[in-house]
Amino acid sequence: MVAERMSALEATAAQIAAEGITIYIVDDDAAFGKSLKRLVCAEGYRAEVFASGAEFLSRSITGPGCILLDFRMSGMSGIELQTRILQAGISLPVIFLSGEADIPVSVNAMKQGAIDFLIKPIDHIELFRAIELGLERFKSIEAANRYKASILDRLGRLSAREREVLEEVVKGRLNKQIGYDLGIAEKTVKVHRSRVMEKMEVRSLAELVHLCHDVNIGINPVSD
Numbered sequence: 001m002v003a004e005r006m007s008a009l010e011a012t013a014a015q016i017a018a019e020g021i022t023i024y025i026v027d028d029d030a031a032f033g034k035s036l037k038r039l040v041c042a043e044g045y046r047a048e049v050f051a052s053g054a055e056f057l058s059r060s061i062t063g064p065g066c067i068l069l070d071f072r073m074s075g076m077s078g079i080e081l082q083t084r085i086l087q088a089g090i091s092l093p094v095i096f097l098s099g100e101a102d103i104p105v106s107v108n109a110m111k112q113g114a115i116d117f118l119i120k121p122i123d124h125i126e127l128f129r130a131i132e133l134g135l136e137r138f139k140s141i142e143a144a145n146r147y148k149a150s151i152l153d154r155l156g157r158l159s160a161r162e163r164e165v166l167e168e169v170v171k172g173r174l175n176k177q178i179g180y181d182l183g184i185a186e187k188t189v190k191v192h193r194s195r196v197m198e199k200m201e202v203r204s205l206a207e208l209v210h211l212c213h214d215v216n217i218g219i220n221p222v223s224d
Contacts, residue, residue, distance in 0.1 A: 020064060021135065022046045024092065026056050026081065027070035036068065036122070043128060053081035063092050063142070066115070066134030068127075071098040082112055091141045093134040097122060151215045157199045165192040166200075170209050170217070 023040045025047060027033040033049040040047040050056040053076035056067075067085070071078035082094050096109050096117045106117035115137060116130040158166060161182075168178040175193065179186040202208045 020046075022048060022063075022065040023131065024056065024061060024065060024067045025049045026053060026067060026073075026078075027097070028052060028073040028075075029070070032070075032120075039124065039127075040068075040131075045131075052076060053078075053084070056081065057084060057088070061090060061092065064135065064138050066093045066095060066131060066138060068131075069094050069096055071096045071109070071117075072100075079109060079112075082109065082114065086112065091138060091145065093137040093141075095127075095130045095134055148215055151211050154200050154211075155215070158196060162192050162196050162199070165189060166196045166208070166212070167217070169193055169196065169205065170212050 023045045025033050025036050025040070027036070027049070028051055030051065033051070037047040037049050050059075052073065069078045069081060073081075076084075078096055078098075082096075085092070085094065094109075094114045096106070096114050097120060098106075098117065099120045101119050109117055115134045116126075118126055118130060155163070155166075161184075164182060165178060168181065173181075175186050175189040179189045182189070197203070197208065200208055200211060202211060
């Protein structure tokens with residue numbers, strides 16, 4: 001049984017290492033940060049410790065991973081750093097750590113997207129459950145970002161005229177109406193429309209509408 005447990009842990013550690021997962025610890029208590037790093041590393045994760053929010057922001061941080069963030073720090077507070085992280089477009093999920101329970105504060109942190117708000121001393125089971133949730137959130141965010149990037153890439157293939165036609169098409173306007181507004185023949189609109197569908201890699205108007213909606217192009221959904 002012990003051998004099986006060790007084998008499972010080694011397999012998990014190997015997978016974590018292969019994925020390059022890093023847990024970023026931001027805490028102005030050096031002893032606590034060091035202790036937390038040892039705990040996290042014992043589970044196979046890589047970990048980096050930062051003594052302040054400013055030190056964390058001075059680094060070019062990407063992922064995959066998540067952030068263990070002390071809520072009450074001298075200088076920049078945890079909630080301030082969370083705001084800066086969101087503004088910077090850093091997709092790493094945040095798990096707050098605090099020495100005291102504060103329901104209104106924790107609710108506010110969760111509203112800003114925090115995974116959890118754990119009270120020190122940290123329960124190890126709760127901590128790694130939160131980390132697992134954070135890593136799942138990171139994967140979801142990255143998948144969504146890749147999806148949107150692929151749509152924007154397709155939009156970038158369109159000529160200026162094709163983009164104009166696309167924006168009219170997804171509003172539900174007829175070829176005749178589009179031609180009149182753009183000052184081109186209806187058959188020319190049909191050619192541009194066909195090229196739009198091809199470059200956007202869609203087979204129906206409904207699919208085109210959904211793609212545009214997903215990258216915040218302001219349109220009203222229509223059906224074929």
